Amino acid sequence: MNTLVVRPARVRTAGVRQQILLTAQQRLMILMLLFMAALFLISLRLLYFALFDTGSGHGSASTAFVPARADIVDRNGVPLARTIDGYSIRVVPEKLLNDPEYLAGELHRIFPDMPREDLLAKLTGPRPTYIRRRALPDQVAAVNAIGDIGFDFPREKERLYPQLTLAAHVLGFTNADGQGVTGVEGAFENRLTDKATRGEPLALSIDARVQGVLESELGSAVTNLEAVGGAGIILDVHTGEVLAMTSLPTYNPNKLVGGNMAARRNAVTYNLYELGSTFKPLTVGAAIDNGVVTSMAKRYDATKPLAIAGFRIRDSHMMNRWLNVPETLIHSSNIVTAQIGDELGREKMEELFRNLEFDGRPKIELKERAFPLWPRDWGRVTTMTASYGHGIAVTPLHLASAYAALVNGGIYRPATVLKLGDKTPPQGRRVFKASTSARMRQLLRLIVSDGTGRRADAPGFRVGGKTGSAEKPGAGGYRRHSLVSTFAAAFPMDKPRYVVLVMIDEPKGNAFSFGQRTAGYTAAPVVKQVVTRAGPMLGVFPDESRDVDVSELTPLLWKNGKAD
Template identity: 85%
Template sequence: MNTLVVRPTRVRTAGVRQQILLTAQQRLMMLMLLFMAAFFLISVRLLYFALFDTSSGHGNGSAAFIPARADIVDRNGVPLARTIDGYSIRVVPSKLLNNRQYLADELVKIFPDTPREEFVAKLSGSKPTYIRRRALPDQVAAVNAIGDVGFDFPREKERLYPQLTLAAHVLGFTDAEGHGVTGIEGAFDKRLTDKATRGEPLTLSIDARVQGILESELYNAVTNLEAIGGAGVILDVHTGEVLAMTSLPTYNPNKLVAADAPARRNAVTYNLYELGSTFKPLSIGAAIDDGVVTSMARRYDASQPLAIAGFRIRDSHPGRWYNVPETLIQSSNIATARIADELGREKMEALFRSLEFNKRPEIELKERAFPLWPKEWGRLSTMTTAYGHGIAVTPLHLASAYAALVNGGLWRPATLEKLGDKAPPPGRRVFKASTSARMRQLLRLIVTDGTGKQADAPGFRVGGKTGSAEKPGVGGYRRSSVVATFAAAFPMDNPRYVVIAMVDEPKGNAYSSGQRTAGWTAAPVVRKVVMRAGPMLGVYPDESRDVDVSELIPLVRRDGEGE
């Protein structure tokens, strides 16, 4: 029997197969288009919520794009403070399984800076309590390794200061609940937490680079001179913007401890000092303004102490008859007092009021001290305040006054906010423009020929005035305690910045050639700061330029210096 194998006919011709492939391709394209359309719609919806949905009725979806507290940045965008998600370590005593004494021993190994008794108290309590807020990752891991279910590790918003101690007194700090306490954090707490504004960083006038220079140079001086502290500020003379502000000793706002409480005081805005001879240019400027001083050549008798109201005004060195440039170059209390006596009580008091020495310093911070103002403006007060005794102000008061003295005569409030494109305040005239021009010459002479020689930064045309004031104490002034200050501006042919450096109670040691006065202690700080920070601020050394003091040079006798 034969088997017949029949080959089936081909059902799918080449044309049919091509039609099937074409149909499949069309279906695939339709699926891809539908997928792309869905993706596009979802993306548009998400973008809409991110940019435009600010209502509170949609849950926390849009809030996720806004930080809990705004960042703080310097004028160039460098972060100075920001909020991050951090860990805390908490104990719930009712859930603890291990012996409390054993747990306290283990915690002390992890946190040696905390007394064991404190841990025992927390572990034995009745309510949940924090072992450590702002815990480091290795600390969290170590506590977790103890293996007790009574510990938990909640995630919390944490304020971080990435530059550590840099500008600590400017920034301030927040409390455990995230509210600003001091500094910018306290002054701008609403701006930093308001949902409408916290999405944008708060930009300060501070330049982190310049801030670092001022801090390092002042710290070196305070350390080497064995001083108890210091203060410094750099101010734009035309806008009032603060480029740097430092107070020593300082602290780390990332880790606050009780022992740091005294160091948290901002010496620039909250501490009061009799700033001594730095007041003399202000007083003489007022006398020139008023027409009491009409000639730079007129001489004043400083050959003997000046007796007034049972008090004797003295110079720190033997004197003679001084003209006006010599009065400042030799830093004569006696000659300055005689000029102030001619100016009179009303006009001397009016000068200090126009410079706001009778008010708290003008700046955004809450930490601002009210000056010590003379109870009675008699003849003696008029003469002594002229050279910085009997009146106490903050270093920021002095910085704003010197800005007005050199910028053409306009006083403006200081600010810690970057102005950017905004116009500075119009200012209030306190000196004539011609007086300001004359004072620029005299301040420059003090540095080239007087007590401020060690502030002379080559090519930067620094001008300024030393001030070495004994600190008041019980029963009078303490000769062993001096506040040494140098108030400066640069470049004096076209002033742009004021620099104040103050060293509190420097010791006369080998670092200062045995001297405690400002010419040897504070003036060198200004020189170093200007040489390092000047180019960052757009001021470059140019030894071919300077203030024209040719008409004053013949009036100056070079027979020694005073303080």
């Protein structure tokens, strides 16, 4: 017989149920108050650390995520240099278990670029020394596989340049101790390492996309023309910001090669050149400013070489007729430019060059800046030859900044590698009258549309500029077969925004340049390609419905044996 046990139901009155519910609510409120008090205390503690705890070198909370050296980025935030944790390989000779001769052979197989004798010297030295800094992971693994406790692998801060050779001369590099040596790394050492600022990336004016275009086009030209090198720069004419700067040959700052010092020289800021006929628009601009040239129709004798003090000034291609001012620039006449320079006079010519800062190192933050070769004697001959770019040597950056002033309304501003962003550009100072600048924009456009710069004419971009092909000086005089070919340009010429300068050092006249070495065939086509590709990246789009109004000048040009 089964017995069924039934639990009697619990009977609760309404008053009891209400008391239980009230107790539960009170307990929940107490828990919430305790939680809020704990959260408040934690918040106070964090606030204290943020405001008052500066750390004592033991990795405080406020500096835990601050890099040892600030990143460098382009104007759009693209990383150009950053610090990462890397491996090094070090040997402690006194701890070695294996024979140094054997170990030297093993290391030489891993590092074939290091002589076996040098490795043996490190293995038998009196103190610990590095086998390789910035070692690759596979190299670390290979040395570790040797199995000798005399090797260790300290982790060290390593400067990485993720874009490899891109803008190498602008960025520069750091030494083995992580200190900046050249370029931005050297010029902004304090900014990059200061605890107060290194947490924020250093933004450059460089646009990595535009930099890539300039390097690509100039590199191709230098290779195809079998040149010894080249230089190029793109400059904002209203702010002085450098959008791109390149020098060839170049190098990889991630892997510096000993003995490759020439490749580390920044040709844009550190190499000096006589830049030839690119000076002619500057001379004409000064002559207009000073009332020497009052009419574009004024004509000068170019029928024969100009004899002066035992010298003869010649044109590369004689026109054998009288030339007016637009024709002088279009045909790049040394003879007429020298006459204009002679009329301008020594005082005004020297004043022009000093106003354009040709008497000092180029204005930019980098340390690698050369002092120009300034004429010792400003006699009449020097005044005449300097008018067309001979007898005075400057850097390509000097010339780019001068052209910016020539086309932007006449205001000179120093160049900068820093992004200005919302900052107001430097006020600058006037070096050309605004009316003269407007006239020079017309003349520079004519040189491209009708003169020696035709191969720089990028459709729709209204390019204006001037060619310059100068013989390089050497022992006993100028070397006739060694040219520096330069094209200095700006676009769009109806409202200039950017200067583009391309220089090719000793191009060869070959099939690529139709057998010519001059700038019109070597440097000018590079400018066309750069403007076509980089223009839209810079916000300038082709528009063939617009152009500079040169209608008052075109009737002065001599075509088909007569003036139009």
